[in-house]
Structures are given as C-alpha cells and as structure tokens.
Amino acid sequence: MGGVDVGSGGGGGKRPTNSEINMVPFIDLLMVTISFLLITAVWTHMARINADAQVPGPPREVEPDQVEPEKQLHVEMRSPDKFTLIWKQAGTVISTVDVPRKDNVIMKEGRKTVRYPELAAKIEQEWKTVGSHRDPSDKKFDQAVLHTDNETPYVYLIGVIDAIYQPHRPYNAGGKTEMVPAFNVTFAVN
C-alpha cells in the first residue's frame, strides 16, 4: 500500500501522523476518470471562414467620409469550365484572366470537400501583381467579390472562398507581425 509521509510529528497525539492511501481504489478512480474523459472528448474541431457583407446596415450616427473607390477582384464562377478573375476599379475593368475550372472533389464519410489549387495559385499571383494592400502596416485589405449562379451547391462556394483566402500577407498588429489572408471576401447579390 502507498502512504503519505508528513513527517514524524512528535506531538504525542493519539492519531498516527502518517496516513496510508489504499492504492487499488485510487488507481481505479484514475482509470475511470481517464476513460470518462476520453469517451466524452470531442476529436473533430470546427473552424470558420469569414466573409464581409457589403450591404447597407443600420444607419450610423456618423457618416463615413467619401473615399476613392479601390480595386476589387471579382471572381466569376458561373461557367462550368472556367473561372474568370476580373480586377475592377469603380466599375472600370483593369484586367481579366481566365482560369480553367477543375473541381477536385474529395468524398470522405459522406462529406464532400472541393479544392481549387490552380485557382488559388492564380489568385495569389494576381494579388502579388495587382493587389493594393500588401504593406504589413496597411490596415486595409483587398476586396474579393464572389459571383455565382443561384443553383451552385454551397460546398463549391466554400471551395472558391478557401482558394481566395490562400494568399497571405504580413500584418502588423500591436507590434507583432502575423500572416493573415490578403483578401476579404463578399458575395455579389446579382
């Protein structure tokens, strides 16, 4: 049996200073606790993908100042064969690039994952060439607008948003530089 030795005492009391712990129930308790915690543990971790809505929200108390329109990357995914990347500034098209569409669909336990590595690589290349907000001290981010038809399943939208978030840039926050996605994504309503 194990015991806990707390010194020899010497007070002359009746009770013994050293007490013994019964090891068998103690180990049983530890084993049961471990089993319980392992069974109740959640092994799948959820995450999120962010998107900004560019729709008029509730009225603000202070109206923001008028600012010059910035370049936006419009990602067209209406065609089944290709993606079209269009850089626009205030309605004016700056450049257009087509990327062949290859839906890499991965099925796993009934769950579908769609990946577009070629699109991600092209978006990264485009951002490095045309993107406006690349400096680590720049607090703003380049905006990407996703255009899709009404029938496209959600999993394909996530695949494209994931590809848009592939390019990362350094960002200074509180004296610390961290890598963050280069784009903010929003949906086009039409």
Next chain:
Amino acid sequence: MTIHKPGRRLMHNVPLRFVQKKVSGHGHREINASLSLTSMIDFLVVVVVFLLITFSASGETTIPKGVRLPDAENTLDMIDAPIVAIAGSDILVDGARAGNTRAIEESKRLQRIDELFNVLKGKRELWKQLYPGKEFPGVVILQIDQDVPAIVVKSVFQTAAFAGYPNVSFMVGMIPKTNKAGGE
C-alpha cells in the same frame, strides 16, 4: 594448455545449477513482471490533468442532424456568436426555429427572410442592453449543409447583414494546410 571451446567463462564454476543457468544466459524469464507503482501513478495523474484541462464541459458546437459541413484549409478559430443553421428547409438560430427556406427555393429569387431578420435583430438589441457602451461585434456564424443551393446561402447572408450582422462566418471542418502560407 588445452584449447577450450569459445564461449562465456564468467561465473561458470559456481556449483549451483540455477545460478549457472541464469548467468550463462539460459535461464527463463520471470513470469511476473514488477511494475513501478510510483511511475504508473505519476503517468495516470498527468493524463488525468491533461484531459481535464482540454475537457470542455459545454461541449463543442453542436451540429443539427442532417447538416454536413464542408471542409476548408484557410480557416479561423471559432468564436462565440449566434449560430444560424439550415437543417433541411428549416432555419434555426441557436437551436430555435426562425423561418424556413421553402419560399426562396420555390421562387429562386434572392429575398430577405423576415422571421430570421426579426430573431437576429432581437438578439442584437438584447446584446446592446446587456453590454451598454460596448461596440456590437456583428458576427454571426452560418452552419449550412454542403448541398444547399447558393440562392439560399445568399439570402441568409443578406438577411443577417441587414439585421446588423455584417461579419458573416461560415462554419467548416478544418483540414490541415498543404503548404506554408506565403507572403511577400
């Protein structure tokens, strides 16, 4: 001098046979192995402490039955925010029903979902009463099944934005990054 066969010589002349067997390498292993109780209890305690630290009493975010979330690579950590789930044609806000998507699926037109709008607006006003003076984060998390059509996603997205939640996040499963994020 005689020539001896090569082999072990140490302790060879001990007269006891079981000692000779042991030292010459022919002895059997003990059937009962002793276990250091102190090390075992130390190990168990460390495991218990680790599991207790990582244990979440409230559990992870529950996903309604029938909702299969897609996976993504470039994700952010989950945050505490109202969760809008689309389970079948029902819309749930934090588990409570808040409209359905049938009208959108039938009309195939982008439209505001009034019931969802009212529930989200109510939650926003409640938050402002609970935390007066604080800036409302305006974050909502959407739990959407992988096969839901884009028109429903856009309608829910827009309704949330109109209700004062411009930061819309999509809940996804996390997959490990394939390559290191590049920058400049």
